[in-house]
Amino acid sequence: MIDVHQHTNWQGHKTKDLIAHMDSLGVDKAWLLSWEAIDGGLDPNYHHLSINSVYKAYKEYPDRLIPFAGVDPRRERAEEILKEWAEKGFKGYGEQKLRICIDNPDAVRMYRLCGELGFPVLVHMGADLPGLRFWYNMDVDGLERVLKRCPETILVGHGPGFWREISGDADESTRNYPKGPITPGGKLPRLLGEYQNLYADISAGSGLNALTRDPEFTDKFIAEHWRKLLYGTDGLTSDHIELLKNLSLEEEIFQAITHKTAASLIKDE
Ligand SMILES: [Zn+2]
Numbered sequence: 001m002i003d004v005h006q007h008t009n010w011q012g013h014k015t016k017d018l019i020a021h022m023d024s025l026g027v028d029k030a031w032l033l034s035w036e037a038i039d040g041g042l043d044p045n046y047h048h049l050s051i052n053s054v055y056k057a058y059k060e061y062p063d064r065l066i067p068f069a070g071v072d073p074r075r076e077r078a079e080e081i082l083k084e085w086a087e088k089g090f091k092g093y094g095e096q097k098l099r100i101c102i103d104n105p106d107a108v109r110m111y112r113l114c115g116e117l118g119f120p121v122l123v124h125m126g127a128d129l130p131g132l133r134f135w136y137n138m139d140v141d142g143l144e145r146v147l148k149r150c151p152e153t154i155l156v157g158h159g160p161g162f163w164r165e166i167s168g169d170a171d172e173s174t175r176n177y178p179k180g181p182i183t184p185g186g187k188l189p190r191l192l193g194e195y196q197n198l199y200a201d202i203s204a205g206s207g208l209n210a211l212t213r214d215p216e217f218t219d220k221f222i223a224e225h226w227r228k229l230l231y232g233t234d235g236l237t238s239d240h241i242e243l244l245k246n247l248s249l250e251e252e253i254f255q256a257i258t259h260k261t262a263a264s265l266i267k268d269e
Pocket of ligand 1: 005033
């Protein structure tokens with residue numbers, strides 16, 4: 001199995017704890033993601049996860065970890081820096097979790113470079129809601145503009161701003177993790193169907209909530225979009241694998257979500 005959303009030095013755990021956790025669940029490999037924001041100090045939630053620490057962990061466990069470099073596109077020489085990491089064996093871009101519009105021109109420039117490098121782009125989206133300061137990579141309409149402008153780039157969406165769009169009534173809800181029945185006409189199912197370059201990371205509370213709030217809808221959603229869904233956790237939890245196991249998926253679908261699709265997105269894996 002491949003977990004497409006992991007970190008080191010996150011929520012108090014170190015690389016060896018991550019590897020032990022992967023062993024306990026039978027996870028062979030994980031995409032190891034950084035979090036770099038040059039304006040991070042403006043975000044009360046920011047926790048710097050350096051690209052260097054990802055590199056160090058990868059050097060320790062090269063057969064288990066697939067390194068991602070989330071170079072902030074607003075940095076000087078951002079493109080050159082990403083190319084340098086590519087030469088050191090990095091395979092993807094992310095986690096990008098920034099307080100910018102997702103189709104910010106500097107970010108689009110990086111996504112295009114990722115298309116050239118064969119790097120999937122993992123983006124965290126957080127909605128702008130009353131009382132919430134944690135918006136990132138706004139918003140779902142911007143995501144569609146990126147998908148159009150960067151057809152050669154694989155975008156992997158994650159986070160509450162992404163998953164709440166599973167439901168047609170997302171605009172009427174003020175909750176980051178909306179509960180209850182999913183109404184038809186959600187932007188996320190439409191985008192997954194229309195754009196070959198969009199994938200969905202089921203990790204964290206956001207993915208879990210979206211796939212458990214309306215079990216009947218979940219069955220239909222997976223039947224339609226299983227080729228675009230990627231198993232991930234974003235922490236030392238077994239919740240996501242338990243969810244997938246409890247859905248009694250056909251073997252082909254289970255294999256696709258838990259490793260085959262993720263492997264197909266990484267060059268030389
Ligand atoms: Zn994360």
